[in-house]
Amino acid sequence: xxxRQLENGIVPGRLPEDTLAANFADLHPAFAxxxxxxxxxxxxxxxxxxxxTACPTAIDIxxxxxxxxxxxxxxxxxxxxxxxxxxxxxxxxxxxxxxxEQACVREAAEGKPVEIGRLQRHATDAQMRKSGHPYQRGAxxxxxxxxxxxxxxxxxxxxxxxxxxxxxxxxxxxxxxxGLNEYxxxxxxxxxxxxxxxxxxLLGIGGIALxxxxxxxxxxxxxxxxxxxxxxxxxxxxxxxxxxxxxxxDKTGVRDAVDFIADLRQASDLAALPVGRNVVVIGGGMTxxxxxxxxxxxxxxxxxxxxxxxxxxxxxxGFEQDLAAARGVRLMFNVQPVxxxxxxxxxxxxxxxxxxxxxxxxxxxxxxxxxxxxxxxxIGQTLVAAPDGLTxxxxxxxxxxxxxxxxxxxxxxxxCAAGGDDLTVTAVAEGxxxxxxxxxxxxx
Amino acid sequence: xxxxxxxxxxxxxxxxxxxxxxPPTDKEYNVRRAFEAGWGGVVWKTLGAEGPPVVNVNGxxxxxxxxxxxxxxxLNNIELITDRPLEVNLEEIARVKADYPDRAMIVSIMxxxxxxxxxxxxxxxxxxxxxxxxxxxxxxxxxxxxxxxAAVGQVPEYIEMVTRWCKQYYKRPVIVxxxxxxxxxxxxARAARNGGADAVSLINTISSITSVNLDTMSPEPSIDGxxxxxxxxGPAVKPIAMNMxxxxxxxPETRGMPISGIGGITTWRDAAEYISLGCGNVQxxxxxxxxxxxxxxxxxxxxxxxxxxxxHASVQDFIGQAVPNVTDWQYLNLNYVAKARIxxxxxxxxxxxxxxxxxxxxxxxxxxxxxxxxxxxxxxxACNLCVDVCPVQDCITMEQMAPGTxxxxxxxxxxxxxxxxxxxxxxxxxxxxxx
Numbered sequence: 064x065x066x067r068q069l070e071n072g073i074v075p076g077r078l079p080e081d082t083l084a085a086n087f088a089d090l091h092p093a094f095a096x097x098x099x100x101x102x103x104x105x106x107x108x109x110x111x112x113x114x115x116t117a118c119p120t121a122i123d124i125x126x127x128x129x130x131x132x133x134x135x136x137x138x139x140x141x142x143x144x145x146x147x148x149x150x151x152x153x154x155x156x157x158x159x160x161x162x163x164e165q166a167c168v169r170e171a172a173e174g175k176p177v178e179i180g181r182l183q184r185h186a187t188d189a190q191m192r193k194s195g196h197p198y199q200r201g202a203x204x205x206x207x208x209x210x211x212x213x214x215x216x217x218x219x220x221x222x223x224x225x226x227x228x229x230x231x232x233x234x235x236x237x238x239x240x241x242g243l244n245e246y247x248x249x250x251x252x253x254x255x256x257x258x259x260x261x262x263x264x265l266l267g268i269g270g271i272a273l274x275x276x277x278x279x280x281x282x283x284x285x286x287x288x289x290x291x292x293x294x295x296x297x298x299x300x301x302x303x304x305x306x307x308x309x310x311x312x313d314k315t316g317v318r319d320a321v322d323f324i325a326d327l328r329q330a331s332d333l334a335a336l337p338v339g340r341n342v343v344v345i346g347g348g349m350t351x352x353x354x355x356x357x358x359x360x361x362x363x364x365x366x367x368x369x370x371x372x373x374x375x376x377x378x379x380x381g382f383e384q385d386l387a388a389a390r391g392v393r394l395m396f397n398v399q400p401v402x403x404x405x406x407x408x409x410x411x412x413x414x415x416x417x418x419x420x421x422x423x424x425x426x427x428x429x430x431x432x433x434x435x436x437x438x439x440x441x442i443g444q445t446l447v448a449a450p451d452g453l454t455x456x457x458x459x460x461x462x463x464x465x466x467x468x469x470x471x472x473x474x475x476x477x478x479c480a481a482g483g484d485d486l487t488v489t490a491v492a493e494g495x496x497x498x499x500x501x502x503x504x505x506x507x
Numbered sequence: 508x509x510x511x512x513x514x515x516x517x518x519x520x521x522x523x524x525x526x527x528x529x530p531p532t533d534k535e536y537n538v539r540r541a542f543e544a545g546w547g548g549v550v551w552k553t554l555g556a557e558g559p560p561v562v563n564v565n566g567x568x569x570x571x572x573x574x575x576x577x578x579x580x581x582l583n584n585i586e587l588i589t590d591r592p593l594e595v596n597l598e599e600i601a602r603v604k605a606d607y608p609d610r611a612m613i614v615s616i617m618x619x620x621x622x623x624x625x626x627x628x629x630x631x632x633x634x635x636x637x638x639x640x641x642x643x644x645x646x647x648x649x650x651x652x653x654x655x656x657a658a659v660g661q662v663p664e665y666i667e668m669v670t671r672w673c674k675q676y677y678k679r680p681v682i683v684x685x686x687x688x689x690x691x692x693x694x695x696a697r698a699a700r701n702g703g704a705d706a707v708s709l710i711n712t713i714s715s716i717t718s719v720n721l722d723t724m725s726p727e728p729s730i731d732g733x734x735x736x737x738x739x740x741g742p743a744v745k746p747i748a749m750n751m752x753x754x755x756x757x758x759p760e761t762r763g764m765p766i767s768g769i770g771g772i773t774t775w776r777d778a779a780e781y782i783s784l785g786c787g788n789v790q791x792x793x794x795x796x797x798x799x800x801x802x803x804x805x806x807x808x809x810x811x812x813x814x815x816x817x818x819h820a821s822v823q824d825f826i827g828q829a830v831p832n833v834t835d836w837q838y839l840n841l842n843y844v845a846k847a848r849i850x851x852x853x854x855x856x857x858x859x860x861x862x863x864x865x866x867x868x869x870x871x872x873x874x875x876x877x878x879x880x881x882x883x884x885x886x887x888x889a890c891n892l893c894v895d896v897c898p899v900q901d902c903i904t905m906e907q908m909a910p911g912t913x914x915x916x917x918x919x920x921x922x923x924x925x926x927x928x929x930x931x932x933x934x935x936x937x938x939x940x941x942x
Contacts, residue, residue, distance in 0.1 A: 104575040108859070109856075111874075171855045
């Protein structure tokens with residue numbers, strides 16, 4: 064097997080299966096009980112804690128850590144889920160180094176924050192290991208809400224609506240629910256089918272009817288949803304991917320990073336998943352890092368992330384950058400693609416060096432060609448086929464307050480809505496808050 | 508290098524760190540290893556009268572209280588005195604003392620309050636060549652139910668009586684170990700002195716229940732579903748013990764009587780504090796039981812270093828130095844005015860000082876934008892709670908206000924002169940005296 068590692072082109076089985084299994088193991092493994100106790104004891108129970116302020120879902124972090132300290136991780140989980148029903152996923156995928164853990168006073172004191180993310184996982188795992196769902200559906204209101212997109216925003220919205228007694232029809236274009244949790248996040252962040260297990264657990268509240276394979280605009284229209292339901296929440300994410308707009312983009316081997324990640328997440332056998340010998344990822348966000356690191360873990364000989372701006376401007380966190388570097392990914396800054404070269408299939412990518420001037424990027428005139436039999440585009444996603452009647456801003460659905468769109472009775476949240484970071488935790492907060500607003504409007 | 512060697516009641520030891528009478532000193536094997544580890548002396552685990560030895564429970568003997576990261580702060584025990592035959596202990600004591608002539612060897616004794624019982628055991632202890640004896644009038648559990656241990660220590664007349672017997676039938680120094688399970692430790696200390704004791708040692712353990720098992724509703728440590736109060740020791744008892752030491756050290760009737768300090772001594776600093784309050788040496792148990800005999804290395808090195816820094820050539824130089832500063836509340840200087848000061852560079856912005864002050868004290872800390880915590884001098888009474896709850900050492904300090912300045916809380920000029928409650932106008936007794 065090992066000699067396939069040096070085979071040119073996009074081929075499967077570059078690494079033996081046991082190596083692949085080790086490569087894709089849990090990035091942040093669960094705490095053993097003793098580890099959790101030691102980690103929890105470091106929390107200072109701050110007043111008006113900065114970590115809570117930094118959490119988009121405003122989880123009462125000092126309280127839940129204190130509940131772990133006193134031996135009640137399930138109570139801690141309740142504190143988390145009250146604010147963030149996808150607390151299990153967020154514990155795994157949140158860029159805590161940019162959120163709660165960055166704000167932790169022990170980061171200021173010692174450069175070593177309380178490990179909030181892993182403690183959150185400890186608590187939510189404890190609860191989710193138990194059978195049954197911890198929340199009761201509220202008394203039926205007789206109202207029905209359509210939720211479009213079973214990703215973080217839609218799931219959070221649907222769950223909160225169910226808690227409040229509304230009937231929810233949850234539509235998703237894909238075969239499986241979960242959205243980016245299922246299709247768009249690096250496998251080592253959420254291994255062992257956690258995304259599906261979490262959705263199943265979440266739907267355990269009841270009152271949420273899942274309709275998969277139903278895409279807005281293709282299988283169902285906003286008009287129909289408005290007619291059939293008392294309110295609509297749009298949380299379908301961003302279905303499109305930005306183009307390179309460089310010659311050679313159509314060559315074999317050039318594809319969207321999100322599709323590669325989705326294939327990887329759905330692969331039952333990683334050894335059967337093909338990857339290039341020399342991979343170049345264009346972009347500077349989490350998707351770029353996830354695609355690059357996973358290419359490397361699949362056995363690509365060289366993997367390069369080519370980002371057009373400086374390191375400081377990269378949206379992937381320092382932690383993500385370090386993770387990529389540690390896995391052997393080369394990070395190139397201030398380079399943008401000029402052309403993909405190759406005879407039918409990609410063989411090289413030509414990058415032009417850039418410099419920032421007056422807020423804009425200028426080519427320096429110097430270019431470089433590097434080997435690339437596979438090129439992943441990770442230069443941002445776009446909202447496609449937004450229903451008529453919605454106001455867009457910056458290519459996303461314009462919203463005011465808790466996700467209110469310009470259309471009466473229609474709310475939006477998550478990546479498809481303007482404002483907020485494109486993070487799982489932000490989508491959860493937006494879905495939850497929209498649900499509360501929908502509830503207020505339906506019960507007025 | 509400071510000289511750590513001490514002479515206590517004429518008994519010399521290379522350092523002031525003795526192991527207290529307890530499980531670590533129950534047998535030759537342990538004591539030899541303790542001496543090899545560098546301990547200055549031991550008080551051998553309490554011996555009982557000739558005859559069938561006591562028996563211990565066959566379940567848990569210890570319960571604990573923890574701080575963060577499961578740091579053991581308090582330990583209680585329901586173990587009794589030695590459960591090995593008297594003769595075996597005496598033989599071992601003699602052997603070890605012969606092999607370690609430079610170390611202090613004290614034998615702890617607990618026999619019934621009958622003259623004959625003491626008359627019987629004391630000559631046999633003397634034959635071991637041990638340096639002295641310690642009378643266990645302190646253990647609060649088990650033996651006290653049989654009229655020994657704390658049951659004696661709680662009756663000054665008994666203390667005096669037994670001490671007198673010991674001085675009569677034993678030639679070497681007699682140390683009386685006191686129980687803290689009394690209302691005023693000065694009375695048993697005076698009784699020991701009146702009985703002719705050469706020294707007192709304190710404290711023995713405090714009657715305690717460390718926890719309750721909420722599944723079985725049994726106190727811990729639990730023996731088949733039942734628990735009995737144990738004796739509490741470890742870092743948690745140090746403040747209680749130091750106060751008792753100081754009370755004896757400054758009592759006119761016992762002032763100057765040698766004291767061996769016991770109670771939660773874990774570091775060199777603990778030892779230095781006890782010595783400054785009048786102890787000629789210290790006894791350690793819980794620290795050794797938690798970390799092993801090796802902890803004495805830190806204690807010796809730390810005390811030596813501190814003594815060098817302070818210019819103390821020997822331990823004798825600072826024994827009791829803090830005693831004159833232990834006083835009654837009524838003599839504290841009411842003209843001393845301080846204010847809390849927060850070092851903004853050291854502050855990590857946890858806000859615990861604010862929560863403590865705002866919720867439970869004097870509303871004297873303000874939050875400024877950017878989580879900047881500042882003291883409101885108009886409200887600050889210098890209670891020190893913010894200092895105590897701050898996780899960063901020396902981030903918050905209490906700064907004395909200079910005489911002549913105005914305290915913004917009271918609007919009064921800070922006076923340079925010492926003035927206490929006895930002369931304060933609000934004191935009814937003081938007003939009467941002034942008439």
